[in-house]
Amino acid sequence: MERNPDLTSDPLVLIVDDEKNILSSLSRALSLEGFAPHTAESGSAGLLAVRQLKPDLVLLDVKMPDVSGMEVLESLKSNPETADVPVIMMSGHGTLDLAIQAIKAGAHDFIEKPLSFEKILITLNNAIRFSRISSENRALRQVEEGRYKLLGDSPQMRELVERIKLTAPSQGRVLVTGENGTGKELVARAIHRFSRRANKPFVKLNCAAIPSELIESELFGHEKGAFTGAHAAKKGKFELAHNGTLFLDEIGDLALEVQAKLLRVLQEGELERVGGTREMEVDVRVIAATNKDLEEEIEEGRFREDLFYRLNVVPIKVPPLREHKSDIPELAEHFIATACRENGRPQKRLSRDSLELLMSYGYPGNIRELKNTCERLVILTRGELITPKDIQLLLPSLHKARNPRNTLSYQEGLSLREMVEQCEREIILSALQFYSGHVTNTAKALQIERSHLYKKAKSLDIDLKS
Numbered sequence: 001m002e003r004n005p006d007l008t009s010d011p012l013v014l015i016v017d018d019e020k021n022i023l024s025s026l027s028r029a030l031s032l033e034g035f036a037p038h039t040a041e042s043g044s045a046g047l048l049a050v051r052q053l054k055p056d057l058v059l060l061d062v063k064m065p066d067v068s069g070m071e072v073l074e075s076l077k078s079n080p081e082t083a084d085v086p087v088i089m090m091s092g093h094g095t096l097d098l099a100i101q102a103i104k105a106g107a108h109d110f111i112e113k114p115l116s117f118e119k120i121l122i123t124l125n126n127a128i129r130f131s132r133i134s135s136e137n138r139a140l141r142q143v144e145e146g147r148y149k150l151l152g153d154s155p156q157m158r159e160l161v162e163r164i165k166l167t168a169p170s171q172g173r174v175l176v177t178g179e180n181g182t183g184k185e186l187v188a189r190a191i192h193r194f195s196r197r198a199n200k201p202f203v204k205l206n207c208a209a210i211p212s213e214l215i216e217s218e219l220f221g222h223e224k225g226a227f228t229g230a231h232a233a234k235k236g237k238f239e240l241a242h243n244g245t246l247f248l249d250e251i252g253d254l255a256l257e258v259q260a261k262l263l264r265v266l267q268e269g270e271l272e273r274v275g276g277t278r279e280m281e282v283d284v285r286v287i288a289a290t291n292k293d294l295e296e297e298i299e300e301g302r303f304r305e306d307l308f309y310r311l312n313v314v315p316i317k318v319p320p321l322r323e324h325k326s327d328i329p330e331l332a333e334h335f336i337a338t339a340c341r342e343n344g345r346p347q348k349r350l351s352r353d354s355l356e357l358l359m360s361y362g363y364p365g366n367i368r369e370l371k372n373t374c375e376r377l378v379i380l381t382r383g384e385l386i387t388p389k390d391i392q393l394l395l396p397s398l399h400k401a402r403n404p405r406n407t408l409s410y411q412e413g414l415s416l417r418e419m420v421e422q423c424e425r426e427i428i429l430s431a432l433q434f435y436s437g438h439v440t441n442t443a444k445a446l447q448i449e450r451s452h453l454y455k456k457a458k459s460l461d462i463d464l465k466s
Contacts, residue, residue: 010036011056011128016046016072017090018064022115026059029117035124043067047075050082056128059120060107062091062098070105077106084134086127090115150186151334152327156319160187167314168194173266175251175311176289178318179441181368184289185249187318191287192245200244205237208250215258217274220265226275238271241284251311252292252303263307286311293440296450321366322434328359331367335374336386345378353388362434425460428453432462439464 013035015026020041027037038053040046043064050058058076062069069089076082089102092113099110108127111119150161167174168191176184185204192202210218217226221236237246248254254262265271266286270279288311297303321328332350340347350358363369373395381390414422428446435441443453457464 010034011124012036012038012053013057013059013124014038014040014046014049014053014055015059016040016043016049016064016069017059017061018042019061022061026115026120030124033121043069043072046072050076050085055085056131057124058085058087059124060087060089062089062102063093070102073102073105073107084131086131088120088123088127150183150190151330152324153330154324154326156324157327160316160318161190163316164190165194167191167316169196170314171285172313173285173311174287174314174316175294175308176287176316176318177294178289178291179320179366179435179438180291181366182318182320183367184291184318185247187316188245188247188287188289192247192285195245195285197244197285201241202245202247203237203241204247204249206249208253212255212258215255216261219258219262220271220273221276222274223276226273230275233273236271236273238265238282238284239280242282243284245285245287248286248288250290251288252290252294252297256302256304259304259307263304263310266307266310291438296440321363321370325359328370329355331370332358332374335371336378339375339378343375343379346384348378348381348384348386350386351388354386354391357388357391364434421460424456425462428457428460428462432464 013030015023015030015037016039017023017026018041023039023041027039030037038049038055040049044067046058046060047067049055060069060072069091073087073089076085076087083106086108087106089099089107089110090113091098091110102110108130109123111123150157150164164187174188174191176187178184188204189202192198205218207215217230217234217236219236219238221234221239222230224230224233265282269283270281272279294303294308294312298305298308332355336348336350339345358370358373365372376394377386377390380394383390428442431442431445432439435445439453440450443450446453448456454464456462
C-alpha cells in the first residue's frame with residue numbers, strides 16, 4: 001500500500017516503545033513507505049524526543065516501565081508546544097475502556113497489538129493529513145482574525161473595545177453607528193467573536209446594496225415559484241444565521257415595508273418565507289449598523305421608531321479616525337505589512353516624516369481611506385522606505401491638506417461682506433469635503449443647527465446633497 005499522495009514531504013514519525021523488535025520492524029517498514037521514522041525506548045526518552053524533533057506524529061505504546069504511555073500522552077497534550085502533535089496509542093492489552101480513556105485524553109486513534117502494518121499505514125496517513133489540514137485552518141483563522149482585528153491604543157479605541165467586551169456575552173441587540181469607513185463591521189465581528197455564539201454563523205447583509213424588490217427575499221428567503229425567477233426554494237439570511245449573529249449593515253436604507261416585517265421577526269422570533277405559508281422559528285442575534293442619524297430619519301418619516309428601539313438596545317458609536325489620530329502609526333504599519341504580503345512585495349516601511357505627513361490629513365474616508373492609501377503606496381512605491389515625496393506624488397490630496405489656500409487676506413474691489421461670505425463658503429465647502437458630504441456631521445462640526453446650515457448654503461450657492 002502506497003503512502004498518501006497528499007503528503008508531499010517525508011513525515012517525521014516518532015515511535016515510542018520499550019520493545020526493540022517493534023521499534024526496528026516499524027522503522028524499517030515506514031522507511032520503505034517514504035516516512036522518516038525515529039525511535040525512543042522509553043516514555044521519558046519519548047518526551048525528550050518530541051521536544052527536540054517536533055515530529056509530525058507519535059506512535060506511542062501504552063505500557064512502558066518508567067513513564068507510561070498515558071502519562072506521556074497527558075504530558076504532551078498539556079503542553080501548548082506539543083498539544084497539536086497527533087498521537088496514536090498502541091497496546092497489546094487493549095480494552096474498550098483503555099481506548100476510550102486514551103481518546104478522551106487527546107489521542108488521535110488507538111491500535112491493538114499484534115500490529116497490522118496495513119492498518120498502521122492507513123491510520124498514519126489519515127492522522128497526518130488531518131493534522132496538516134488543522135494546521136492550515138489555524139493559519140487561515142489567524143490571518144482572518146488579523147484581517148478583522150480592531151487596532152489602536154488611543155483612549156477612544158480602548159473605550160470602544162471595553163464596550164464591546166461588556167456587550168458581547170449578552171444577548172442584547174446592538175446598533176453600531178459611525179461614519180463610512182470607521183470599521184462598523186469590525187465591531188460587529190468582534191462582538192460575535194467574544195459572544196457565546198462565536199462558534200455559530202456570522203452572516204452579513206448590506207441593506208443598501210440589495211434592490212428593494214429583492215431585499216425581503218434576501219432577509220427571509222423564498223419558496224419555489226414565489227416570484228418570477230424563483231426556480232427553487234432559498235433560505236434567507238435569518239435562517240442562515242440561526243443560533244448565530246446577523247449583521248445588517250446600512251440599516252437606515254431599509255425600505256419602510258421591509259422594516260415592518262423585520263420588526264415582526266424581532267418581536268416574535270418567527271419568520272415566513274416569501275411565498276410561503278409556514279412559520280419558522282429563528283434564534284438570531286441582530287447587530288445593525290448605519291452612518292445615518294436614525295432619530296433624524298424617524299422625524300423625516302423614513303425609519304420606524306418602534307424598530308429603532310428594538311435595534312438600539314446597546315448603542316455603540318465608532319469614532320472617526322480624525323478623533324484618534326494617535327492610532328495612525330499602528331494602523332499604517334499593519335496595513336502596509338498586510339498589503340506587502342497580499343501583493344507579493346518585499347516588506348516596506350514609512351519614514352518618520354512620511355508618518356507625520358499621513359497623520360496631518362483629516363481622512364474623510366476614515367480607516368478605509370488610510371488602508372487604501374497604504375496599499376497604494378505599497379504597490380506604487382519602488383524603494384523599501386516610503387518617503388514624503390512618494391506620498392506627495394501618489395496622494396496630492398495629502399499635500400494640499402498641509403498647504404490650504406489662504407482666503408483670509410484682503411482682496412481689492414470686494415466689500416467686507418463679500419469677503420466674509422467668500423470665506424464662509426470656503427469653510428463650509430472644506431468641511432463638507434472633510435465629512436464626505438455628510439450634512440449632519442458638518443453642521444455638528446461647525447456647531448450650527450442643520451437647518452441653519454441649509455439656509456447658509458443656499459445663500460452662498462452651495463448645493464447640499466440631503
